[in-house]
Structures are given as C-alpha cells and as structure tokens.
Amino acid sequence: MKKKFFELIMLIGLLFTALPFSQASAATNNTKATDTSLAKIQKKGVLVLGTSPDYAPYEFQTTKNGKSVDVGMDISIAKQIAKDLGVKLKIKNMDFDSLLVALQTGKVDMVMAGMNPTPSRRKSVTFSNVYYKGGQDIVINKKDAKLYTSKKSFEGKTVGAQTGTMQYNMAKKQIANVTVKGFDKGADLILALQTNKIDGIVMEKPSAEAYGKNNPQLSLVNGHFNLSSDETSSAIAFQKGATSLAGAVNKSLAKIQKKDLINKVYLKEAGSHMETNTVNTSMFHYWKYFAKGIGYTLLISAFSVFFGFILGTILAFMRLSRNKIFKAVATAYIEFVRGTPLMVQIMFVYFGIGLIINLPALTSGIIAVSLNSGAYVAEVIRGGINSVDKGQTEAARSLGLSKSGTMRYVILPQAIKNIWPALGNEFISLIKESSIVSIIGVTDLIYQLKIVQSDTYRGVAPIVVAMLLYFIVTFGLSKLLAYFEGRMKHAN
Known part of the structure; x- marks a missing residue:
C-alpha cells in the first residue's frame, strides 16, 4: 500500500511539472511551423x-x-x-x-x-x-555620497536590484565580493535602501533619475559598468x-x-x-487604492473559504473512507498540496493550466487559494471527527440510526464544536496568505500597497496602512468566530 501511495504522489508531481513544459513545447513547435x-x-x-x-x-x-x-x-x-x-x-x-x-x-x-x-x-x-x-546608475542615500563614487566603492558591500533583471546579474559579475539582494518591486528597493538594508541600488538610468528627482534623500552614482549595446x-x-x-x-x-x-x-x-x-503623497489621497485592494482581498478570501471548506470536507471523508482508492487519492492530494508553496501553486494554475484554459488572474487566484485551503481544512475536519469518542457512534447505531444519520446528527455536531477554533485560525490565515496573488497581477491589498509606494516614493507609510487594514479585517473576523464559538458552548 505504501509503495502505491508513493507512486501516486510521484505521478501527480510529474503531471504538475510536465504539463506546462509539454504544452509550451507544442506551442513553440506550432509557432515555428507557421x-x-x-x-x-x-x-x-x-x-x-x-x-x-x-x-x-x-x-x-x-x-x-x-x-x-x-x-x-x-x-x-x-x-x-x-x-x-x-x-x-x-x-x-x-x-x-x-x-x-x-x-x-x-x-x-x-x-x-x-x-x-x-x-x-x-x-x-x-x-x-x-x-x-539609456545607461546604468547606482542609487544611494544622499548622506552616503562621499562614501560611494563608483562601482568599486561597493566591493564587499550589499547592493539591491530587481529580481530577474540584467542589473541583478551585472552587479554580481562586475562588483567584486558584493552581495546582491533581489526585490520584486522598485519601491521595495528604495525602502531597503532608506532603512539601510542595502548600500545601493543598481538601476536603469531613467528610472534612477526619476527616483532621484522626486526624492531629495537620494543621490545617483555613475557605476561606470562595462556595458554591451544590449545592456543599455x-x-x-x-x-x-x-x-x-x-x-x-x-x-x-x-x-x-x-x-x-x-x-x-x-x-x-x-x-x-x-x-x-x-x-499630494498623503495616504488619505490614495484611499481608493486601498479600498479597491481590501475589496479584492475580501472577495478572494470569501470565495476561497467557501470552496476550500467544501473541498476540505470532501477530502476528509475520502481519507476516512474504507475505499482504498478514495483514501489514497485524498492522502496524495493533501500531502502534495501541503508540501508545495502556495506561490508555486498560484503560478501553476495561472500559467500552467492557463496553457489549456485561459483563466483570468482573479479566477486563477481564487482557484489556487481554494485548492490550497481545502488540503488544510480536510486535516482539521478529519482530526475533529476522530476526536469524537467511538462510543458515540456505537450508541447511535444501537438506537437504530443509520451510518449517515449517525455522522450527520451525532458525530459532525460534536466535531464542529471541537474544530471551530482551528477552522477559525485557518480562515484568518487564508486572508493573510491570499496576499500572494499579487504576483500574477491581482489587484489585492498588497498589490495596491506596491503601487502607492511606487507612485508616492514613500516606503513605510503605505505598509502601515496595509497592516492596519489587515488587522481590522482579521480582528473583526476573530471576534465574529469567537461569538459563534460562545453560542456553541452555550447550546451545550
């Protein structure tokens, strides 16, 4: 049984990894043909x-x-x-x-x-x-203008660059003993620089000049990089x-x-x-950005909680089933999802499955977060059902209740009471984890936070606003869940 189980996990893993590449290869071959x-x-x-x-x-x-x-x-x-x-x-x-x-x-x-x-x-x-x-410059804090005059000044230092860019690789190759940190957004780079996490930012000249012009705390250094025509x-x-x-x-x-x-x-x-x-770089001026972001965050969370709970319930019963196939499939799914990062799952749904069905970013985000949540909810529900004393089942069956009736009227009501706090924690975590959908362009709260940072050239203030909004939502939800938990206890 263990051998079949591991074979099933490997098969699912191969399907997940092979599908995008096979589809991409086919697309490439078709492009070459006509x-x-x-x-x-x-x-x-x-x-x-x-x-x-x-x-x-x-x-x-x-x-x-x-x-x-x-x-x-x-x-x-x-x-x-x-x-x-x-x-x-x-x-x-x-x-x-x-x-x-x-x-x-x-x-x-x-x-x-x-x-x-x-x-x-x-x-x-x-x-x-x-x-x-254009060209390539190094952005520094103006107070450090005397310390850094060229790329040689950064030997043994730490510089930042946008992940996946030519600047990232160029800094590694052309600055001796340098540590290069990659960030997804330009605003993150500026924030890291101003909080002394990095000593400079390797950036395309027009963008560097834009930040320098609009932020008096920054200054520019001509790195004198050895550049080919492609790199400029x-x-x-x-x-x-x-x-x-x-x-x-x-x-x-x-x-x-x-x-x-x-x-x-x-x-x-x-x-x-x-x-x-x-x-006007006040956060109130950008309230519509944050309102739109929190709206999308709540939308994704609501749908993901709903579909994740349904999927989790199905998986829990499959794993508790005596049917070996159902049990093996549910176990393999749960272990695979819990063993891979949510970010990778989101990218797979959007880019991988997107080769077959062109799903919008929002839909892809909801599907990925729901599929991820279902695996965790399944284990919570399964644990709750197993926590109910077996004597309850025997007593119900001796009174003439069917197997389904016993589960519905005796086991599940008690299991829900036992797992309610754990389910609440999962739902609260889901709200925060849904922020990762911003990587595929869903305009959730984190995405809007990055935009406000880029537009205003302010790094910390938008983060504070986002933190407060997340806190208000999660605190409100925790109080609501606590209210229903109290009602359950009172019903006892």
Whole structure:
C-alpha cells in the first residue's frame, strides 16, 4: 500500500511539472511551423501588453478622474503600436519576473518593462528593434555620497536590484565580493535602501533619475559598468518565432523614432505624471487604492473559504473512507498540496493550466487559494471527527440510526464544536496568505500597497496602512468566530 501511495504522489508531481513544459513545447513547435501571431491579434482586435507598473518613467500608475491608470513612456509607445495595428490595447500588470513566463504561456502578446534584450533572453523570446538607449546608475542615500563614487566603492558591500533583471546579474559579475539582494518591486528597493538594508541600488538610468528627482534623500552614482549595446537598450519581447508581429511593431517603432516622439512627447508626459503623483503623497489621497485592494482581498478570501471548506470536507471523508482508492487519492492530494508553496501553486494554475484554459488572474487566484485551503481544512475536519469518542457512534447505531444519520446528527455536531477554533485560525490565515496573488497581477491589498509606494516614493507609510487594514479585517473576523464559538458552548 505504501509503495502505491508513493507512486501516486510521484505521478501527480510529474503531471504538475510536465504539463506546462509539454504544452509550451507544442506551442513553440506550432509557432515555428507557421507564424500567425500578427493575424491572430488583428482577428481578435486586442493587443495584450504585459508590464510591471513600478518602473518610472517607463511604466507606472497615476490617478485620473478617481481611477488608477497605467502611464509612462512604454505605455505611450504601446498605445501607438496598437493604434497602428488597428486594435485595442489591453494591459496586464504583474511582477517583473513573471512577465516572460506570461509571454511564453500566451497570457500576453508582448512585454514592455524597460527590458534589455540580452543574449540569454533572446534564446527564449523574440525581441523588437531597440526603441530606447539609456545607461546604468547606482542609487544611494544622499548622506552616503562621499562614501560611494563608483562601482568599486561597493566591493564587499550589499547592493539591491530587481529580481530577474540584467542589473541583478551585472552587479554580481562586475562588483567584486558584493552581495546582491533581489526585490520584486522598485519601491521595495528604495525602502531597503532608506532603512539601510542595502548600500545601493543598481538601476536603469531613467528610472534612477526619476527616483532621484522626486526624492531629495537620494543621490545617483555613475557605476561606470562595462556595458554591451544590449545592456543599455530597451526592446519589446514577443513569443519566440512571432516574427510577423515583431515586424509590424518595428514599423511603428521606426515611425516613433523618426518623429522623436519618445524624447519630445512621451518622456515629458511621463515626467508630468510623476510630478502630479508627488504633489499630494498623503495616504488619505490614495484611499481608493486601498479600498479597491481590501475589496479584492475580501472577495478572494470569501470565495476561497467557501470552496476550500467544501473541498476540505470532501477530502476528509475520502481519507476516512474504507475505499482504498478514495483514501489514497485524498492522502496524495493533501500531502502534495501541503508540501508545495502556495506561490508555486498560484503560478501553476495561472500559467500552467492557463496553457489549456485561459483563466483570468482573479479566477486563477481564487482557484489556487481554494485548492490550497481545502488540503488544510480536510486535516482539521478529519482530526475533529476522530476526536469524537467511538462510543458515540456505537450508541447511535444501537438506537437504530443509520451510518449517515449517525455522522450527520451525532458525530459532525460534536466535531464542529471541537474544530471551530482551528477552522477559525485557518480562515484568518487564508486572508493573510491570499496576499500572494499579487504576483500574477491581482489587484489585492498588497498589490495596491506596491503601487502607492511606487507612485508616492514613500516606503513605510503605505505598509502601515496595509497592516492596519489587515488587522481590522482579521480582528473583526476573530471576534465574529469567537461569538459563534460562545453560542456553541452555550447550546451545550
């Protein structure tokens, strides 16, 4: 039995890992055979752009008419490209290190995020022509301006860079004995710098200048890095082999460059938006961001609690069943889910299953969190049922109750009372753990926190607001659960 159990776990694991790669391989082979990337976009009438809006002046967010909108140089270029193609532009926001995965799995049609077309990236995606050339700077605290004058000053120090970027690898290779810490968002890097967790930030020159201009506590150092043309350039990424789409986009880029729209229009517009963001950086001014974030957090949590409880109940009964197949399947599922991180599960549902069914980010987040919660709820329910004395079952059966009737009227009511505190803890934990859905672009509270940090150039204040909101929600829920627990005890 143990051998079959482990074989089942291995089979499930292989299916989880092999499915995305097999689907991606098939997609790649199809692309090589016939490139219809441009035709498909023109047929559906929508060009989907993937970006990470925390990298001013390339892409960031601002408030227009009370709504959060994506702006920046890259966004302006993307709008012109969509216009030239005769289609609408749809923007999907997510973490930078998820963008190429989203591209390869068909979640987005192209990626713009100040991305450098490095040789390693060219192996997996197709790039457009270069549309902008910048440089690389190191952002430091102004009080340390005398300590750091070039990249050599950081030998033996700790620097930060955005995870998955060329800057991260460049710092490791070109600064001796340096420790490089990766962060998902630019705002996290600035916060780490200002709280002395790192000594400097390796950042693309335009973004470094944007932070320096809008934050008087920061200063810039020219790192004098040894850079190839790819490492000072930005290009648009497409699926590997999407040459027809890349060709059409290159025509738009040529028109933009001929008119010098980037320098004459797009960068000036981005600067204007950045100035607007810093006019009022109070947290109250951004209350709609936090309200939207807490709304999505509660929505995800409510659905996940509901579906997770149903799934957990089914799994608990399967594991308690005398049917060996049901028991083995439930055990394998529970052990596998509890043995893998929630973040990986969310990415698998969104990117892996998304190869077969194109699920929206919100739906993917709810499904992943529900599936994860179900495994933990199952063990709580199973433990509660096992905690009821076996004599209760024998007494009920001797009085003529059926097996199902005994479970329904005798065992479960007592089990629920026993497990209520544990279930409450699981539901409260779920609210906090749901914050990880922000990695796929779900606009929950953590996602909005990052946006406010990026827009206001303030690191700590948005965190404090988010902490208070989480506390209010979880404290309120704990009091509600305690009320019902008291009612149960009173009913005894």
